[in-house]
Amino acid sequence: MTVLRARGLGKKYKRRWALADCTLEIGGGHVTGLVGPNGAGKSTLLNIASGMLEPTTGTIEVCGGTPGSGAAQLAKVGYVAQNTPVYGGLTVEDHLHLGARLNPRWDDDLARKRIERIGLDPKQHAGKLSGGQRAQLALTIGIAKRPELLLLDEPVAALDPLARREFLADLMEAVAEHGLSVVMSSHLVADLERVCDHLIVLVDSQVRIAGDIDDLLATHHRLTGPRRELDTLPSDQHVISARHTDRQTTVLVRTEAPILDPAWTVSGLTLEDVVLEYMTNPVTARPALEVLR
Numbered sequence: 069m070t071v072l073r074a075r076g077l078g079k080k081y082k083r084r085w086a087l088a089d090c091t092l093e094i095g096g097g098h099v100t101g102l103v104g105p106n107g108a109g110k111s112t113l114l115n116i117a118s119g120m121l122e123p124t125t126g127t128i129e130v131c132g133g134t135p136g137s138g139a140a141q142l143a144k145v146g147y148v149a150q151n152t153p154v155y156g157g158l159t160v161e162d163h164l165h166l167g168a169r170l171n172p173r174w175d176d177d178l179a180r181k182r183i184e185r186i187g188l189d190p191k192q193h194a195g196k197l198s199g200g201q202r203a204q205l206a207l208t209i210g211i212a213k214r215p216e217l218l219l220l221d222e223p224v225a226a227l228d229p230l231a232r233r234e235f236l237a238d239l240m241e242a243v244a245e246h247g248l249s250v251v252m253s254s255h256l257v258a259d260l261e262r263v264c265d266h267l268i269v270l271v272d273s274q275v276r277i278a279g280d281i282d283d284l285l286a287t288h289h290r291l292t293g294p295r296r297e298l299d300t301l302p303s304d305q306h307v308i309s310a311r312h313t314d315r316q317t318t319v320l321v322r323t324e325a326p327i328l329d330p331a332w333t334v335s336g337l338t339l340e341d342v343v344l345e346y347m348t349n350p351v352t353a354r355p356a357l358e359v360l361r
């Protein structure tokens with residue numbers, strides 16, 4: 069099952085593209101991390117997927133429907149936006165009532181247990197909560213809604229380290245028990261590595277790379293050896309970046325094939341290495357775009 073299918077998706081503000089030519093397919097049951105520099109277009113993609121924003125170009129299908137197209141679609145997709153919006157004039161308890169009334173699959177037991185565990189006072193007005201507490205309330209509603217797909221825009225940015233760990237554990241539980249699919253943006257690659265099985269790197273409004281994290285780690289290598297020209301590399305080795313000294317070349321390549329050249333010392337990369345390489349280097353080879361299944 070595919071939970072998100074985008075074809076040539078783009079959003080333009082005046083003359084500037086916030087998201088351009090985005091083609092993606094995300095399979096159900098996955099936790100997909102969305103990473104990229106500030107202003108890359110992550111919130112724009114999530115806003116379009118949730119139905120908050122109309123695309124300028126292309127098409128998008130989320131959980132088999134058009135984002136924001138009606139009550140049934142809204143029930144299938146949960147979205148916690150970057151500023152974790154809550155109603156300042158309503159209490160925590162009011163939010164739970166509202167959640168129960170508006171969401172057909174609402175899990176009240178989960179919501180109340182979570183609010184109690186976090187230590188939120190049900191009588192407290194949401195406008196008087198701290199930034200982290202507001203985020204916790206919004207995230208609780210997102211999970212208790214029991215959507216098919218939960219879109220999270222930098223969900224843990226305001227949480228303290230312990231709250232962050234607990235929230236990610238709750239998220240993984242919902243994924244395991246209810247087959248929830250998640251797309252979450254974050255700048256915290258270590259968190260993404262802990263909970264995500266797929267990754268999308270968005271740079272300058274474009275998908276730079278997308279794929280299964282294990283595959284990404286297995287197909288990216290750092291090669292170090294005597295200085296040589298890059299055009300002598302086999303054609304199946306796509307160069308992501310290269311650095312030369314007078315005597316030595318270090319090149320980061322993506323390839324499905326084994327590295328057989330004995331002149332190279334081959335080392336693996338961490339997920340952070342891969343992300344940073346794609347964030348800092350312009351594409352030098354063909355776009356490494358993959359379908360996520």
Ligand SMILES: Nc1ncnc2c1ncn2[C@@H]1O[C@H](COP(=O)(O)OP(=O)(O)OP(=O)(O)O)[C@@H](O)[C@H]1O
Pocket residue numbers: 081085086087104105106107108109110111112113150
């Ligand atoms: N309402 C708007 N009007 C004009 N430009 C906008 C608007 N919203 C976003 N943009 C621009 O679109 C681009 C993408 O923004 P977006 O918020 O999607 O980035 P992001 O990857 O989520 O960034 P961050 O990591 O800082 O949250 C940016 O250049 C931003 O300035």
